[in-house]
Amino acid sequence: MSEFNDKQEATAEKKEFTTLNLGPTHPATHGIFQNVLQMDGEIIHDAVPTIGYIHRAFEKLAERRPYAQIRPITDRLNYCSSPINNMGWDMTVEKLIKAQIPKRVEYMRIVIMELSRIADHIICNSVIGVDTGALTGFTYIFQWREKIYEIFEDICGARLTTNIGRIGGFERQWTDSTWAKIDSFMKEFPAILKEFEKLLMRNRIFMERTIGAGPVKADRALEYGFTGPNLRAAGIDYDVRVMNPYSSYEDFQFDIPIGKEGDVYDRFMVREEEMWQSLRIIEQALKKIDRKDPVIHADVPEFFLPPKEEVYNNMEALIYHFKIVMGETDVPVGEVYHAVEGGNGELGFYLISDGGRTPYRLHFRRPCFIYYQAYPELIKGSMLSDAILTMSSMNVIAGELDA
Amino acid sequence: MAVVTDEKTQALHDQTLARLQEKFSAGLVSSVCDYDFPVFTVENEIIHDVLAFLKNDADLNYHFLTTLCTVHYPENHGKEFCLVYQLHNMPQNRRIRIKTFIPEQKPEIPTVTDIWETANWMERQEYDFFGVKFTGHPNLVRILNMEDITFFPMRKEFPLEDPTRDDKNDSMFGR
Numbered sequence: 001m002s003e004f005n006d007k008q009e010a011t012a013e014k015k016e017f018t019t020l021n022l023g024p025t026h027p028a029t030h031g032i033f034q035n036v037l038q039m040d041g042e043i044i045h046d047a048v049p050t051i052g053y054i055h056r057a058f059e060k061l062a063e064r065r066p067y068a069q070i071r072p073i074t075d076r077l078n079y080c081s082s083p084i085n086n087m088g089w090d091m092t093v094e095k096l097i098k099a100q101i102p103k104r105v106e107y108m109r110i111v112i113m114e115l116s117r118i119a120d121h122i123i124c125n126s127v128i129g130v131d132t133g134a135l136t137g138f139t140y141i142f143q144w145r146e147k148i149y150e151i152f153e154d155i156c157g158a159r160l161t162t163n164i165g166r167i168g169g170f171e172r173q174w175t176d177s178t179w180a181k182i183d184s185f186m187k188e189f190p191a192i193l194k195e196f197e198k199l200l201m202r203n204r205i206f207m208e209r210t211i212g213a214g215p216v217k218a219d220r221a222l223e224y225g226f227t228g229p230n231l232r233a234a235g236i237d238y239d240v241r242v243m244n245p246y247s248s249y250e251d252f253q254f255d256i257p258i259g260k261e262g263d264v265y266d267r268f269m270v271r272e273e274e275m276w277q278s279l280r281i282i283e284q285a286l287k288k289i290d291r292k293d294p295v296i297h298a299d300v301p302e303f304f305l306p307p308k309e310e311v312y313n314n315m316e317a318l319i320y321h322f323k324i325v326m327g328e329t330d331v332p333v334g335e336v337y338h339a340v341e342g343g344n345g346e347l348g349f350y351l352i353s354d355g356g357r358t359p360y361r362l363h364f365r366r367p368c369f370i371y372y373q374a375y376p377e378l379i380k381g382s383m384l385s386d387a388i389l390t391m392s393s394m395n396v397i398a399g400e401l402d403a
Numbered sequence: 404m405a406v407v408t409d410e411k412t413q414a415l416h417d418q419t420l421a422r423l424q425e426k427f428s429a430g431l432v433s434s435v436c437d438y439d440f441p442v443f444t445v446e447n448e449i450i451h452d453v454l455a456f457l458k459n460d461a462d463l464n465y466h467f468l469t470t471l472c473t474v475h476y477p478e479n480h481g482k483e484f485c486l487v488y489q490l491h492n493m494p495q496n497r498r499i500r501i502k503t504f505i506p507e508q509k510p511e512i513p514t515v516t517d518i519w520e521t522a523n524w525m526e527r528q529e530y531d532f533f534g535v536k537f538t539g540h541p542n543l544v545r546i547l548n549m550e551d552i553t554f555f556p557m558r559k560e561f562p563l564e565d566p567t568r569d570d571k572n573d574s575m576f577g578r
Contacts, residue, residue: 051546051547052546052547052548052549055547055548057556059532059557060556060557060561060563061563063563064563064564095438096438220520222466222467222493223519223520223521224520224521225467225468225469225519225520225521236493238493243493243496244496334437334438335437335438335440335442335500336437336438337438337439337440337470337489337498337500339469346469348469348470348489350470350472350487350489352474360474361472361474361475363470363472363487365469365470369524369528370521370524370525372524373520373521373523373524374520402547403547
């Protein structure tokens with residue numbers, strides 16, 4: 001009997017932490033993330049994230065590729081909203097070469113970018129539902145993500161890694177079926193989103209799981225370089241679309257939703273409201289676009305591939321075609337930084353050109369990479385199940401994290 | 404290299420330049436406007452002081468570190484690495500770019516992790532790819548590459564593809 005008592009005392013004195021390897025591949029982390037957790041029972045005492053499992057050296061690759069060939073790389077950053085990355089890159093080059101983009105093209109880009117923002121937020125928000133145990137919303141709303149991907153497929157032939165658009169505009173006119181798909185999405189989606197919200201927003205179980213989980217205060221969020229929905233959930237109304245409007249976002253009326261506590265619930269709510277605002281923007285853009293207008297690109301013949309018939313029949317077009325494909329186009333010397341509001345925040349392209357066929361240096365500001373370093377601080381002292389929830393609500397995308 | 408820029412950027416440039424000159428007259432190497440960014444180049448000895456001043460000064464208030472990256476110029480002897488800091492003042496929406504050069508022989512620069520928490524991983528990334536040593540950094544280890552590689556892959560001398568390949572002839576095209 002006395003032996004048992006001694007033992008009990010000894011264990012009480014020597015408190016031991018359990019080391020738990022969460023990842024690299026774990027069904028609950030939705031991607032390749034490793035976190036070595038130091039656990040005190042079910043409470044997380046400390047965490048060390050290890051990243052780089054899908055690092056593909058994009059910045060180095062970009063130093064070899066001509067400007068037009070860098071777009072497919074950007075697809076693979078945040079692959080949940082590739083079109084935003086594609087267009088962000090195109091706009092960076094357009095800024096460097098000082099191209100004047102027609103309004104129609106800019107509005108068409110906005111339609112695509114907002115659709116992909118909706119697709120991105122659908123994934124994040126429905127996955128928060130899955131991690132709290134509500135699989136229904138996920139399986140239901142994913143059909144409408146599929147419809148967005150069908151629109152992309154109609155425009156560019158690809159679904160996930162889209163490579164949509166070209167430097168200067170779009171590669172071809174949108175077809176009647178594209179417009180029809182966009183119209184039907186705009187007609188049907190609001191009711192679906194409403195229903196999805198009904199499922200989770202005021203759901204007692206969902207609220208109890210998410211309110212107060214993984215909170216971050218505004219000053220810490222800024223210190224950690226948060227941008228996008230995660231920063232807005234903490235109460236800072238910073239949105240690149242409003243602060244530094246690109247692609248004529250200044251012509252549109254929309255609100256920036258902000259949260260207060262910066263917890264999982266606030267992040268969910270901010271993304272939810274952003275989807276409504278995106279719908280509002282698309283609606284305005286559709287009204288502004290003249291569907292019969294043939295303009296689909298800016299007048300930048302040195303960067304925009306001429307139509308194939310002209311290449312075969314017109315010498316000038318043949319020369320441009322050759323120069324673009326071989327990457328022989330002259331670009332100005334200079335440095336530009338262009339930022340777009342990606343699905344996760346400020347996605348920046350810092351491009352240094354020395355006039356050569358490829359960038360001298362291209363640095364991507366990947367919002368995921370920057371804010372994921374705050375993850376240990378967010379989950380310290382919380383339960384393991386909240387850590388999973390926090391990660392999915394931060395929308396950490398492995399492609400963007402590792403570049 | 405200076406590009407004709409808009410009045411707003413020029414005004415921001417002039418205003419920030421005046422404040423920097425007043426405080427760091429000797430260490431300021433040059434300043435230009437490049438597209439929509441005012442760019443200031445400073446001596447590497449004072450980079451930490453300059454960044455701390457820009458963040459903590461109530462008027463300037465560049466409280467947000469947008470990007471931190473390195474550029475390698477192998478021909479620029481004695482100043483091979485360029486550290487680029489892009490700062491943002493969100494309330495007034497002002498952005499500036501600060502540059503400083505360090506030699507490849509002694510690639511050391513003080514860390515800014517004490518000014519911005521977010522610089523932690525950014526600096527680890529630059530160490531990983533360029534071998535820039537940020538003195539005072541709490542945990543300067545590789546972040547994206549594996550720990551036991553011995554080279555710094557973003558340096559210009561590191562080949563972009565396998566140099567022993569002979570199935571490709573680029574001599575006709577490309578520059």
